[in-house]
Amino acid sequence: MSIQPVELSKAYRLLQVGPTTMISSKYNGIEDVMAAAWVGIGGPGKVIAYIGKQAYTRQLIEKSGYFVVHIPVADQMETVLYVGEHSLATMPDKNKHIPFFYQEGFDLPMVKGCAGYLICKVIPHPENEKELDLFLGETVAAWSDTRVFRDGHWHFDEAPEGLRTVHYVAGGQFYRIGKGTKFDHGPGKD
Numbered sequence: 001m002s003i004q005p006v007e008l009s010k011a012y013r014l015l016q017v018g019p020t021t022m023i024s025s026k027y028n029g030i031e032d033v034m035a036a037a038w039v040g041i042g043g044p045g046k047v048i049a050y051i052g053k054q055a056y057t058r059q060l061i062e063k064s065g066y067f068v069v070h071i072p073v074a075d076q077m078e079t080v081l082y083v084g085e086h087s088l089a090t091m092p093d094k095n096k097h098i099p100f101f102y103q104e105g106f107d108l109p110m111v112k113g114c115a116g117y118l119i120c121k122v123i124p125h126p127e128n129e130k131e132l133d134l135f136l137g138e139t140v141a142a143w144s145d146t147r148v149f150r151d152g153h154w155h156f157d158e159a160p161e162g163l164r165t166v167h168y169v170a171g172g173q174f175y176r177i178g179k180g181t182k183f184d185h186g187p188g189k190d
C-alpha cells in the first residue's frame with residue numbers, strides 16, 4: 001500500500017461518500033483514536049464532527065487543536081469497532097496494538113491501512129463544541145491509498161473488495177459501498 005497526498009481542493013471527496021470514520025489526536029505524548037460515524041463536509045475545505053464528551057480523544061483535540069479523520073475500509077472493521085467500543089479513559093493500554101504511523105511534519109497518529117486521511121486544524125467555536133459537541137476543522141493535509149482514491153476520485157470498482165468504505169446505519173448494521181453508477185450531466189465534471 002502506498003499513500004499519496006490528495007490535492008486539498010479535492011480532499012472533501014474522501015468524505016463525500018459519507019463513510020464511517022475514525023478520528024485520532026495526540027497531546028503531550030498521549031495518542032488516542034475513536035470510531036466516529038457523525039462526520040461530514042463542513043463547507044469547502046472544512047470538516048464537521050460530532051465528538052461526544054464521553055470520548056477521551058476529544059480532550060486531546062481540545063488541547064492540541066488538531067484531529068485526523070480516517071476513512072477506514074471493510075478489511076479494518078474489527079479495528080473500527082474496537083476503537084469505538086473501548087475508551088482510553090478506562091483502558092490505559094487501549095491503543096497498544098493499533099498500528100499507528102506518522103506523516104512528516106505532523107505529530108499526529110494515523111492508523112495504517114485506511115483509504116484516506118484528512119488532517120484537520122480546529123477552527124475554534126467554543127459554544128458549538130461545549131453545547132452541541134460539534135467540532136469544525138480546516139483540512140490542512142490529506143492522503144489517500146491510490147489503489148482506491150486517486151486523481152481526486154474514488155475507484156472502488158477496480159479496487160479489491162476489502163478496500164470499500166463502510167457506512168453505518170444502526171444496530172450493528174453497516175453497508176459496504178456498492179457499485180458505481182455514472183451520469184453524463186450533473187455537478188463536478190473535473
Ligand SMILES: Cc1cc2nc3c(=O)[nH]c(=O)nc-3n(C[C@H](O)[C@H](O)[C@H](O)COP(=O)(O)O)c2cc1C
Nearest residue numbers: 034035036037038051052055056057084086087088
Ligand atoms: C460505529 C461507531 C460509530 C461511532 N460514532 C461516534 C461519533 O460520531 N461521535 C462520538 O462521539 N462517538 C462515536 N462513537 C463512540 C466512540 O467511538 C467511543 O465513545 C469511543 O470509545 C471513544 O474512545 P476514546 O474515549 O478512547 O476517545 C462511535 C462508535 C462506533 C462503534
